[in-house]
Amino acid sequence: DGGITQSPKYLFRKEGQNVTLSCEQNLNHDAMYWYRQDPGQGLRLIYYSQIVNDFQKGDIAEGYSVSREKKESFPLTVTSAQKNPTAFYLCASSTAGLASNEQFFGPGTRLTVL
Amino acid sequence: AQTVTQSQPEMSVQEAETVTLSCTYDTSESNYYLFWYKQPPSRQMILVIRQEAYKQQNATENRFSVNFQKAAKSFSLKISDSQLGDTAMYFCAFMKLHTGTASKLTFGTGTRLQVTL
Numbered sequence: 001d002g003g004i005t006q007s008p009k010y011l012f013r014k015e016g017q018n019v020t021l022s023c024e025q026n027l028n029h030d031a032m033y034w035y036r037q038d039p040g041q042g043l044r045l046i047y048y049s050q051i052v053n054d055f056q057k058g059d060i061a062e063g064y065s066v067s068r069e070k071k072e073s074f075p076l077t078v079t080s081a082q083k084n085p086t087a088f089y090l091c092a093s094s095t096a097g098l099a100s101n102e103q104f105f106g107p108g109t110r111l112t113v114l
Numbered sequence: 115a116q117t118v119t120q121s122q123p124e125m126s127v128q129e130a131e132t133v134t135l136s137c138t139y140d141t142s143e144s145n146y147y148l149f150w151y152k153q154p155p156s157r158q159m160i161l162v163i164r165q166e167a168y169k170q171q172n173a174t175e176n177r178f179s180v181n182f183q184k185a186a187k188s189f190s191l192k193i194s195d196s197q198l199g200d201t202a203m204y205f206c207a208f209m210k211l212h213t214g215t216a217s218k219l220t221f222g223t224g225t226r227l228q229v230t231l
Binding site: 030031032033040041042043044045048049050056058088090092094096102103105107108 | 118123149156157158159160161164205216217218219220221222223224
């Protein structure tokens, strides 16, 4: 089945540690995205990538980093510089170009900083 | 920058009844898409319906329909014959039309819909 997988589902980290969230898709989509969801704030865009080896900052990129070495994979690293990292993180993908009007979402990762 | 506003944090509807969720947006763009996404308790985001701004006809998907008022920048979602499985968080989202680039979504803060017996 084609889709997007995110792992792990729940992640705990100690304050001051970096942590990497995985996102893999087998939809052959060019574009991939990372969103953060907080209660009462909807989803906010962290980073996006339209092609391998290219990525752009979204609205709340500070304290995060990404890489796009393979078309299928778009991992997100939450660094110790992120002041309030506890949140629900969603990865999405879409086709590029004019047809890219639907984003498909993964099941999400709940990150809790202890 | 675009903004999306959902002014109803929570709503409740009885099973089999009809409910309308409100959404307004602000943009200077003329070509764009609007979406309603559903997020059930599983937290999986599911596309409910989409509307292309250049189309005057309102989109419909089975029990779901929209009232798109471009001049008023309003995009409401009507759910007919509500079912218990419709209980979820509903997000309105805006996408500016891009050519050859990733298409970023701007989301509203969501409306939590509870369907009751």
